[in-house]
Amino acid sequence: MNGKAVLILDDNANDCALLTTMLEGAGFSVIKAHDGLEALRAYKMLQTSIILVLINPCVPKTNGLDFAERVLQLDPRVPVLCTSGEAWSSDGGFGPITKPFRPMSLMARISPVLNAASYRRQESGNLE
Numbered sequence: 081m082n083g084k085a086v087l088i089l090d091d092n093a094n095d096c097a098l099l100t101t102m103l104e105g106a107g108f109s110v111i112k113a114h115d116g117l118e119a120l121r122a123y124k125m126l127q128t129s130i131i132l133v134l135i136n137p138c139v140p141k142t143n144g145l146d147f148a149e150r151v152l153q154l155d156p157r158v159p160v161l162c163t164s165g166e167a168w169s170s171d172g173g174f175g176p177i178t179k180p181f182r183p184m185s186l187m188a189r190i191s192p193v194l195n196a197a198s199y200r201r202q203e204s205g206n207l208e
Contacts, residue, residue, distance in 0.1 A: 085109040085129040089119040089144055090136040090163065095179065099134065099163075102183050108132075116142025123151055132194060133160045134177070159193045 113119035
């Protein structure tokens, strides 16, 4: 793991494969989970390497939103973005990444989120 890992929680194999190809092409390592329990186990094991979490809110065994809440309890600084086939708004400030995915628009959505997360981690490191 290169320290730049993205955890994808999505039960759709095609969406997972497409996201994986795009993210690996941009230099990220990818961790895939197909249900909320699998994602939570992966997050707990690899938390120090994960810099972004992408979730489909509608997955089995602990839905994506419940999973996101658990992740944010473990580390409130990790950015969590929803992927959705529907355009809906999010209270997290960044909104969802809508399907179908396009490489340029995906990276345009992820970059500011990672920049903000990096700043938050630096700031919290200065407070310790």
